[in-house]
Amino acid sequence: MNDQEFKVYVNKRRNKWKHKKFIANNNVFVEDELTREQLLRKIKECIEDVKHSRYFEALVEVIERNVELKPKAIVCYGLGRLAASNCSRYQFALLSLLKNTLDCQNVFVFDPIFTELDKDVLSNVYQCEIITENEKCKRRVGCEQVFFFMPHCDKALFNNLLWINWDVFCLSNVIIFGNSFSSMIDAIVSKEAKAQFNYLVNVLSLNLVNECRIENNFRLKDVFNDLSLHLFPVSEMDESVLSACYSLQSPVYNEENDVI
Numbered sequence: 001m002n003d004q005e006f007k008v009y010v011n012k013r014r015n016k017w018k019h020k021k022f023i024a025n026n027n028v029f030v031e032d033e034l035t036r037e038q039l040l041r042k043i044k045e046c047i048e049d050v051k052h053s054r055y056f057e058a059l060v061e062v063i064e065r066n067v068e069l070k071p072k073a074i075v076c077y078g079l080g081r082l083a084a085s086n087c088s089r090y091q092f093a094l095l096s097l098l099k100n101t102l103d104c105q106n107v108f109v110f111d112p113i114f115t116e117l118d119k120d121v122l123s124n125v126y127q128c129e130i131i132t133e134n135e136k137c138k139r140r141v142g143c144e145q146v147f148f149f150m151p152h153c154d155k156a157l158f159n160n161l162l163w164i165n166w167d168v169f170c171l172s173n174v175i176i177f178g179n180s181f182s183s184m185i186d187a188i189v190s191k192e193a194k195a196q197f198n199y200l201v202n203v204l205s206l207n208l209v210n211e212c213r214i215e216n217n218f219r220l221k222d223v224f225n226d227l228s229l230h231l232f233p234v235s236e237m238d239e240s241v242l243s244a245c246y247s248l249q250s251p252v253y254n255e256e257n258d259v260i
């Protein structure tokens with residue numbers, strides 16, 4: 001694993017430095033690990049902070065306007081290390097509040113970078129089920145709605161999720177709260193990359209996704225930046241359009257974009 005150490009200047013007045021490590025393979029920054037007790041306290045503070053934020057209020061409004069049914073499950077990928085990232089703790093705070101908004105207590109979580117402490121707190125304190133196998137986001141939803149919570153995940157993970165659910169029956173039951181699809185697609189320029197992320201590209205170009213943007217007005221700007229709610233209002237009439245750009249073979253990526 002390719003880890004790089006950084007010192008990040010966090011507070012000008014107190015002249016404080018924070019050690020951060022960049023784990024290149026996972027594309028994530030981690031800080032020094034908190035103890036279990038510190039972690040539990042910090043998560044509670046994050047939940048209070050998010051609960052009273054305008055960001056959460058706006059997201060709830062968007063969900064209530066667009067999500068008609070109660071999802072069968074919430075599946076969270078790519079949260080990062082709770083005990084070593086403030087950003088991950090805030091995102092988890094939002095996830096735990098959404099359980100009530102969506103009236104859904106079945107929460108599944110996976111990140112290959114989770115430590116034993118993260119898993120302990122997620123499962124024993126917050127009753128989340130840890131997914132034991134790296135499914136690389138290839139989870140087919142079937143006949144009930146599933147809400148996917150994927151803050152700042154890599155493009156390939158969204159592309160995999162779309163591929164495995166690429167028919168009207170499944171796609172209409174997928175809801176994704178994650179990186180703005182339109183921003184991700186705008187950033188893809190080369191023909192080769194477009195071909196690799198073809199499900200992401202096609203869902204947009206074929207007008208099969210309804211992206212609801214949420215203004216990033218949260219106090220900390222790097223926690224919920226560029227996240228949108230995505231719904232796929234497809235009907236039987238779209239089946240032939242979908243099958244025309246579907247391949248049975250699982251998506252293949254070059255080394256730079258490959259899924260961990």
Ligand SMILES: C[S@@+](CC[C@H](N)C(=O)[O-])C[C@H]1O[C@@H](n2cnc3c(N)ncnc32)[C@H](O)[C@@H]1O
Pocket residue numbers: 026027028077078079080081085087088091110111112113134135136137151152153154157223259260
């Ligand atoms: C850019 S980081 C985002 C972390 C955090 N959500 C944030 O915003 O700081 C991407 C995360 O996706 C995770 N990831 C990579 N492969 C994954 C997989 N196959 N399934 C779930 N998560 C994965 C990485 O370990 C990493 O924590």
